Amino acid sequence: MKKLLIASVATAGLLGSVAAHADMYGQVKLGSADLTLSDNAVVGSVVVGKSVSGYENFALEAELMVTLKDAEETWSNPWAGDVKVEGSATTLGGYGVYNFTQLSDTLVPFVRLGLVYLDIEAKASNSTVSVSEDDSSIKVGFGAGIRYNLNDQFGIVGDYTSVDDADILNIGLQYNF
Template sequence: MSKTLTAAAIAAVLATPAFAQGWYADVGYQTLGFDEDEIDVDLGAITGHFGYQLNQNFALEGELGVGVKDESFDVLGTDVDVELSYLVGAYVRGQVPVSEQLNLFARVGVVNAELSVEGGGFSESDSETGIGYGAGAEFMFNSTFGIRGDYTRYDIDDAEADAFMIGAVFKY
């Protein structure tokens, strides 16, 4: 009897749709590439998302990124360091479940980021607000754990950045 109950419990967990209504979070590594005035800057961040899936097609999502990889380059013989202090955002996410395991999504929202620049006795830090938009996919191994990959374009003031992220997803 216990083998039957165990098998039934495992089947119920595996049959639960991974994209049902509820809370989710993910965390991963994000690369950000800025191409500003013929200077390429590549930064890295640990980024997480926390959201609520309203139904199978819509979610509200928050984003927090903290810089972990800075960029240094030479400008007229002076070393200049650029770092991402933080990036925060709030998004509306539209999604299409392709199967019970695969979900494709697109998102758009408002973001705020702070960059710091130092070099040659100069130090400046500035935060700006703009928009973020992009698309990605989630693949769920079961109803509570999966992976996420996405592309986001940040258009903040006069700066634009292309970001790619891969991370682990946790559904509650």
């Protein structure tokens, strides 16, 4: 609940600041994050981006990603019984984006590179004991994707992003302001 509240406040602030500026866009994405457990986490992301003046193919983006459903894995151990491990991730990143717009106005591949604050939480528990660990750090994030522009304002976007041990695959909508 705490993460959802933080994500909501940050999203409202980011999207509110976008509405007042030209050459800006917002994205809302839903995806899957591989956190090295057998079941992937379900994640949601909000992106705010702005084209760089004088460089039509370049943009700067800020992205907030939160786990909506934890990644899970269960191990059977003869001494400890069934041990359930759950993992979640939260990221806040700043990216430089290069859009390959010269290929097509409708179908636009892109790549991105940036610095990302990554917070990973893990919990392990069995019927008697529960332990948790939280680790956060600044990492390099990189990714690639493709956007299909439906018209001047709306597009469908899909991307892959890797940040340390988290591999994230998203699909969502883009709105150009």
